[in-house]
Amino acid sequence: MNRTSFELLILGSSSASPTSSRSSSAQLLNIAERFFLIDCGEATQIQLRKFKAKFQSIDHIFISHLHGDHFFGLPGLLSSMHLLGRKQTLTIYGPENLKSIIEAINKVSETRLNFSINWVFTKNQGLNLLFEDKKIEVYSFPLKHRIFCTGFLFKEKPLPRKIDKYLLKKLNISVADILLLKNGLNVTNQEGQTIQNKEVTIDPDIERSYAYCSDTIFNPKLKDYISNVDLLYHESTFLEEHADRAKKTYHSTAKQAAEMAKKTNAKQLLLGHFSARYSDLDLFLNEAEPIFKNCILAIDGKKIKI
Amino acid sequence: MNRTSFELLILGSSSASPTSSRSSSAQLLNIAERFFLIDCGEATQIQLRKFKAKFQSIDHIFISHLHGDHFFGLPGLLSSMHLLGRKQTLTIYGPENLKSIIEAINKVSETRLNFSINWVFTKNQGLNLLFEDKKIEVYSFPLKHRIFCTGFLFKEKPLPRKIDKYLLKKLNISVADILLLKNGLNVTNQEGQTIQNKEVTIDPDIERSYAYCSDTIFNPKLKDYISNVDLLYHESTFLEEHADRAKKTYHSTAKQAAEMAKKTNAKQLLLGHFSARYSDLDLFLNEAEPIFKNCILAIDGKKIKI
Numbered sequence: 001m002n003r004t005s006f007e008l009l010i011l012g013s014s015s016a017s018p019t020s021s022r023s024s025s026a027q028l029l030n031i032a033e034r035f036f037l038i039d040c041g042e043a044t045q046i047q048l049r050k051f052k053a054k055f056q057s058i059d060h061i062f063i064s065h066l067h068g069d070h071f072f073g074l075p076g077l078l079s080s081m082h083l084l085g086r087k088q089t090l091t092i093y094g095p096e097n098l099k100s101i102i103e104a105i106n107k108v109s110e111t112r113l114n115f116s117i118n119w120v121f122t123k124n125q126g127l128n129l130l131f132e133d134k135k136i137e138v139y140s141f142p143l144k145h146r147i148f149c150t151g152f153l154f155k156e157k158p159l160p161r162k163i164d165k166y167l168l169k170k171l172n173i174s175v176a177d178i179l180l181l182k183n184g185l186n187v188t189n190q191e192g193q194t195i196q197n198k199e200v201t202i203d204p205d206i207e208r209s210y211a212y213c214s215d216t217i218f219n220p221k222l223k224d225y226i227s228n229v230d231l232l233y234h235e236s237t238f239l240e241e242h243a244d245r246a247k248k249t250y251h252s253t254a255k256q257a258a259e260m261a262k263k264t265n266a267k268q269l270l271l272g273h274f275s276a277r278y279s280d281l282d283l284f285l286n287e288a289e290p291i292f293k294n295c296i297l298a299i300d301g302k303k304i305k306i
Numbered sequence: 307m308n309r310t311s312f313e314l315l316i317l318g319s320s321s322a323s324p325t326s327s328r329s330s331s332a333q334l335l336n337i338a339e340r341f342f343l344i345d346c347g348e349a350t351q352i353q354l355r356k357f358k359a360k361f362q363s364i365d366h367i368f369i370s371h372l373h374g375d376h377f378f379g380l381p382g383l384l385s386s387m388h389l390l391g392r393k394q395t396l397t398i399y400g401p402e403n404l405k406s407i408i409e410a411i412n413k414v415s416e417t418r419l420n421f422s423i424n425w426v427f428t429k430n431q432g433l434n435l436l437f438e439d440k441k442i443e444v445y446s447f448p449l450k451h452r453i454f455c456t457g458f459l460f461k462e463k464p465l466p467r468k469i470d471k472y473l474l475k476k477l478n479i480s481v482a483d484i485l486l487l488k489n490g491l492n493v494t495n496q497e498g499q500t501i502q503n504k505e506v507t508i509d510p511d512i513e514r515s516y517a518y519c520s521d522t523i524f525n526p527k528l529k530d531y532i533s534n535v536d537l538l539y540h541e542s543t544f545l546e547e548h549a550d551r552a553k554k555t556y557h558s559t560a561k562q563a564a565e566m567a568k569k570t571n572a573k574q575l576l577l578g579h580f581s582a583r584y585s586d587l588d589l590f591l592n593e594a595e596p597i598f599k600n601c602i603l604a605i606d607g608k609k610i611k612i
Contacts, residue, residue, distance in 0.1 A: 017386040018352055024382075042382040043349040046324055066414045072382045076330075076348040079374045080323040097414040104410055108372045108403040110453050147416050 004032040004135070006156070006208050006306040008231070008270075011047040012039075013298040015215075015237045015251070015273045016069055023047050023300055024069040025214060025273060027233070028058070029154060032135050037061045037077075038152060038212050044073030045080050051301050056086055060131060062138070063094030064214035065149035071098065075105050082113045091118040093130050093140065095148055122150045127225050132157075141225035143216035145250045151213040153226055159204035167200045208306050211266075215273065217247065218256040223264050230306050232266035233298070235273035236284055242275075258288035258295065272298030310338040310441070312462070312514050312612040314537070314576075317353040318345075319604040321521075321543045321557070321579040322375055329353050329606055330375040331520060331579060333539070334364070335460060338441050343367045343383075344458060344518050350379035351386050357607050362392055366437060368444070369400030370520035371455035377404065381411050388419045397424040399436050399446070401454055428456045433531050438463075447531035449522035451556045457519040459532055465510035473506045514612050517572075521579065523553065524562040529570050536612050538572035539604070541579035542590055548581075564594035564601065578604030 007030045012023030024041020028048070035057045037044070048055045055077065063071050071094070081090070092098065099119050106113065120130055122140045131138040135157055140150040160182035168178070173195060177187040186197050211226035213234045226232065237251035246253050252260075254271055261269035269292050271284050278284075281297050288295045296304065313336045318329030330347020334354070341363045343350070354361045361383065369377050377400070387396070398404065405425050412419065426436055428446045437444040441463055446456040466488035474484070479501060483493040492503050517532035519540045532538065543557035552559050558566075560577055567575035575598050577590050584590075587603050594601045602610065 016389050018355075018382075020355055023352075042379065043352055046329075046349055049324075049326055068381055068385045068411070068415055068417075072378075072385075073348070075374055076324075076378045079378075083322050095414075101410055101414060104407055105374070108401075108407060109374055111374075 003205055006031050006210070008210065008304045008306065009051060009053060010272070010298045010300055010302045010304070011044055011051065011053075012041050013272045013274060013300055014041075014069070015235070015275050017276050018042065018069075019276045021300065022274065022276075024073065026073065027212070027298075028053050029210060031154060031156065033057075034133070034136060035059065036138070036154065039064055039070045039214060040073040040077060041069045042072040042076075045077045047300065048077075056081065056084060059088065059090060060138075061090065061092045061094075062130075062140075062152050062212075063092065063098055064143070064151065064212070065145060065147055066095050066097060066101075067147065067215065070214060074098075075102065078102065078113060078117075079111065082111070082115065086115045089116045089118050091120060091131070093120045093138075093152075094122055096121040124148055124150075127153070139225075141222070143213055143222075144219045145215045145217065149215055151211060151216070151222075151226070153209065153211045153229070155209040156207035158207055161197070161201040161204050164200050164202070171195055171200065173200065210306055211264075213260075215250070216252060217250040218252050218260065220260075220263060222260060226266075227264050228266070229264070230267045231270055231304065232261050232264060232268070233270040233272060234260050236271040236288070237273050237275050239278065239283055239287055254284040254287040255291060258291035261288075261292040261295075266292075268294045268296065270296050270298055270304065274298075309511055312337050312516075314516065314610045314612065315357060315359060316578070316604045316606055316608045316610070317350055317357065317359075318347050319578045319580060319606055320347075320375070321541070321581050323582050324348065324375075325582045327606070328580065328582075330379065332379065333518070333604075334359050335516060337460060337462065339363075340439070340442060341365065342444070342460065345370055345376045345520055346379040346383060347375045348378040348382075351383045353606065354383075362387065362390060365394065365396060366444075367396065367398045367400075368436075368446075368458050368518075369398065369404055370449070370457065370518070371451060371453055372401050372403060372407075373453065373521065376520060380404075381408065384408065384419060384423075385417065388417070388421065392421045395422045395424050397426060397437070399426045399444075399458075400428055402427040430454055430456075433459070445531075447528070449519055449528075450525045451521045451523065455521055457517060457522070457528075457532070459515065459517045459535070461515040462513035464513055467503070467507040467510050470506050470508070477501055477506065479506065516612055517570075519566075521556070522558060523556040524558050524566065526566075526569060528566060532572075533570050534572070535570070536573045537576055537610065538567050538570060538574070539576040539578060540566050542577040542594070543579050543581050545584065545589055545593055560590040560593040561597060564597035567594075567598040567601075572598075574600045574602065576602050576604055576610065580604075 014022035
């Protein structure tokens with residue numbers, strides 16, 4: 001059986017200002033057909049259209065911090081959702097001040113959205129559960145940037161054990177006991193025999209995870225929050241030749257991102273948030289790969305299966 | 307001699323929401339190398355880059371009203387101007403509430419722009435002079451929309467009379483008298499003879515003008531403000547088949563825009579602000595041309611010489 005989807009679409013990969021080929025920060029994560037928009041730089045709605053993502057399916061938007069390249073696309077996206085007749089509630093997770101900005105904009109434009117916004121404010125400490133349903137958990141965790149900023153951790157919940165349906169029938173196990181088996185328990189069949197869980201089940205797929213670190217200075221403390229993820233997005237605004245600038249502006253270099261992937265034992269590293277000064281992005285891979293082998297670049301429009 | 311430039315670049319031509327081929331409202335007007343940005347919908351900075359316009363040359367931005375499709379690109383443009391090292395003052399003309407929105411955004415992002423903004427607030431009545439220098443005047447005038455909204459009128463000042471330099475020399479006229487001649491006065495030459503102005507000058511080019519009507523219901527009163535312009539931009543959000551919708555939302559149809567061009571005795575009509583529901587824009591021309599012959603469509607990237 002195919003696993004449920006866990007796929008990331010890069011909508012923007014630029015830092016600060018967009019360039020002719022790179023839009024401002026935004027990503028769309030699809031886990032089991034839940035669509036999570038992560039950051040929403042200017043023109044995110046245009047990128048969503050360009051890459052044929054249905055933005056009315058987005059019910060959750062996560063904003064890491066209030067630098068414009070991470071949220072200037074939000075007012076326009078909300079407006080378009082409204083104009084296209086959205087009714088269902090949208091939940092926005094982010095810094096508390098975001099609410100007042102959106103409300104001030106709606107006030108001056110005399111806009112009353114057709115749908116409700118459920119605001120969930122991020123906090124500056126620890127791993128905070130923001131969202132969960134039966135399949136997924138999403139947490140925020142603090143990043144170290146010039147202003148209050150959080151990363152986001154998306155995790156599948158532990159999956160149920162996989163059942164061999166042929167054996168179920170053969171061993172005369174009641175359908176009512178399937179849930180017990182999925183949860184790893186033994187059962188008694190209709191002849192009164194005890195069936196060991198392992199006789200009829202196999203281990204489930206290991207739950208997958210994605211960590212998003214939008215804007216941050218190199219910070220070894222991240223290890224406490226996001227160890228062992230399948231994919232780590234870590235900003236690499238600069239190359240080492242501009243390490244001083246990175247430090248001064250609370251950003252990271254490609255080398256530092258690679259070191260963080262190593263420290264947190266990530267399986268794969270996604271580099272992004274590239275400064276407009278660089279046109280050849282291979283330089284980022286060249287710098288990161290000697291430290292952490294499994295690196296990829298965030299390119300607008302790229303899809304990454306986790 | 308070539309006339310000084312008077313050229314309009316269409317940056318966006320969509321209403322409400324951008325489409326895959328039409329960005330939100332924005333135009334760049336170059337009159338004698340003064341660059342005026344008119345409205346600034348989302349992604350205007352991206353359009354400026356795409357069409358190779360130097361946005362650091364823009365010293366004046368005019369915002370017609372505070373619906374998002376006319377100003378959501380402004381925070382990002384200001385941020386990029388700042389990041390690219392702008393120092394010179396920028397003047398923004400628009401509704402008073404715009405200032406508080408921009409200031410609130412700069413506050414939450416802890417941004418202190420490197421350059422000053424000179425705010426000039428538009429008023430809801432009459433023709434108001436917003437800007438003038440030796441060559442140009444810019445006025446606002448009221449439009450009738452759901453919220454406070456103004457149009458903008460850009461006019462060259464009357465040009466000086468053109469002088470025949472060969473005759474100047476031949477008739478022994480002092481260089482010091484050139485200004486008098488340019489202003490239409492007679493002069494006395496170095497032999498004491500009176501030289502009639504018309505002997506050595508010819509009529510100047512007629513001063514050109516452009517009127518911008520962003521969002522408005524059909525309003526015959528416009529005639530009082532913008533008669534005889536060389537180019538009239540008048541929104542045509544809808545076709546006549548949706549005239550009811552136009553009226554309800556305080557917008558116009560292509561037919562109404564054409565009627566306004568006729569009533570105001572414009573030389574040419576530029577249609578734009580097209581609703582995303584229409585993909586074939588020729589329908590707008592088909593509707594407008596039987597009423598007013600000289601029509602063109604606003605297409606992103608199009609340059610129009612006035």
